[in-house]
Amino acid sequence: MPTIVVDVMPKAELLDPQGKAVTGALNRLSSSRESGSGISEVRIGKRFELTVEGPVTEELRERVREIAADILSNSVIEDVVNIDFGDDAS
């Protein structure tokens, strides 16, 4: 059965405390290296893998876009940055 991937990230202008915490941890853990971790920022979002029954029709694509915008993400604080319908475009 085909799998559709929906990627949701916090809006760019929003503070991402979890991301900041991971960035700090990476730099502390890499303090032995003179260049630090080499990573200046980390942002953390959600990745949804939807297993669908049957072929990925245009109607299903439209429904997944709706579901991504309305249910899988909170449009006030998040953006749907990517929907990957996989190879099976039949």
Place this chain on the structure above:
Amino acid sequence: MPTIVVDVMPKAELLDPQGKAVTGALNRLSSSRESGSGISEVRIGKRFELTVEGPVTEELRERVREIAADILSNSVIEDVVNIDFGDDAS
């Protein structure tokens, strides 16, 4: 500055209660349609966007692989399913 994306998902054999909850909600919300939501399973993972300073060198790639396995994921319950180093492979 280049952005590297790391995707982490719960191991396939693990129960994903959040995913089950979303699957149920999708089917309840789509009960008006005779085919339901058309989505048989939802699994929820994390998506990390790492902003790196400077070019994506082989050394940095190796370091990001280490970071992904050791820090960004819990190898007992999660798998790193994808690391996208972006176009800038210089």
